[in-house]
Amino acid sequence: MKHNFPIIQTMKSLKFILAISVFFLLGVARTEACGPYYPDDPNYILMFRSCSPELEQQWQDGCRFQDYEKEQNCFLWQQVTASSIPVKDIEKVIYDARLAELNDLSGGILAGNKFAQWLSVPAHIEDLDYIRTAKEIEEIREYLNNPWYYAYDGDEEHSRLAELKERCLTYKG
């Protein structure tokens, strides 16, 4: 199966194929009963994103979470890791696995997964760290939208997000 998609020319690091972009855009950090509400201070709201310029354009155009976007992202991962890794295995790690499941790259739902095996190689620790960071951010964000979540000043979720933001911003590649 051959897929053509533009190679990102601006890529600075092969290790960090998809640079983490931290955009200070609209989003929702605190849930309200009705909406939409726009934040008083856009800097307070963080959106953690990782995408190529093409994917970013799709995001801007409002085409979020479409299958082809998902597929293209997996192909991109395949291209910069190893062509022998099945796209399905990449999809499993990137889209299906939870953060806790990445603790066991050779067992659980990732048993026999070629991409998980690739990530477990010591030389690829930075890639694994990237995925873990992204997943942690996603899971915290997911919890912020959970009906059980109640925000308080300095709560652990926002504190952790701030830590992760700093880590992302200081990353030099």
Place this chain on the structure above:
Amino acid sequence: MWRTSVTSFGNRGKIRFIHHTNHFIQRPAKSFVGRCLSFNFVKKITSSHIDPDAIMKIFQNIMILILSCLSLLSCQDKASCNTDEKNSIYYWRTTFSLSESEKEFLDKHDVRKIYLHLFDVEWSYRGKQGEIVTPEATIKFNDSVPNGIEIVPTIYITTSAIEKMQTREEEYAEKIYKRVRAICKQNKINFNEIQLDCDWTKGTRQPFFRLCEAIKANLDSSQFLSSTIRLHQLTQTPPPVDKGMLMVYNTGNLMEMTTDNSIFSRKDIEPYLRDNRLANYPLSLDIAYPVYGWSLVFYPTEDKYKFDRIMRRTDFSSYPQLKLVDKNTYEATGEINFSPDGKHWDKVYDKYRIRVERPTALEILDVKNLIDKQLKNKPHNNILYHLDETQLSHYSDNEISKIYSRN
């Protein structure tokens, strides 16, 4: 048995007392310790001339100190360590905002504890964000909690929610506790007690009890768990909590036209209290009495009246179209719209009946007398349900004081 407790007396601050249940000696511990450490004490024990009376006094004091320490060490039941006498009231609105008259009420009656309803836990078929058991009707704070008032976060759990929690009680206990803690942190509330309110029955008893156990596992050593106890639950094993709050209200079936007063009726309450049941109940209890009223609207069908809705209004004196047909029941002689501006639908039609329910202080005190007799050897607090100036305006200060009084 010896017990220590912290008792608050109005604005005079907290004074630590040592209570003896037999002789009820109230002795400020501070002054006792102060006495022991006083110069005279040191002088007496170092003096070469030893007065036998002084030795006896010192011996008595040392014994008191030892017994007090032992009682503290043996105080394993958290609730028994928290039997402090405080006038308390429930707050059950979804916005925390106190009017001047409500603040005045709290002050006047020296209310030092509020059982504050933080949120409900409900089940919904559709769920939210993948959660089918969710918190609803979370309180919003427009006011801060007045100084000197202890808050007891109170969570109402519907029976359908408790059914759906089965096998996942630990997960939900953590969610409930975490949310209570977050709400309290954000609103600068320190809490020592959490109260669960659930109308559990034989069918839902086990998951509710497991939830109680799981919540207790989340509490820190200074916190304890209490639960409301409904009258029908008195015949069953008490939940595994540190303290119970007997709800002496909502005693009848509000949806039945034949019910005399669904909020509070001695006739309905008495059967639940037979065989000296409260005296023998194995859980330490406080008692909650209703100080509220409402009206229930019924519509006529061919053979009986059927329940239509609850109305907050209880004064119908300005509606001549309503004819009193029983001591607390009106019948409409035509269409009436109760909406103040007439723009909203709040109507009754010809032959509709309205039953006004509000327990009088006399009725409450009558039942209180019955309960106090059974609990004469068990110290307990009387709590009011609930803080609302409109509702409380139907009771005089003297009546409220009598309901609060501990015999």
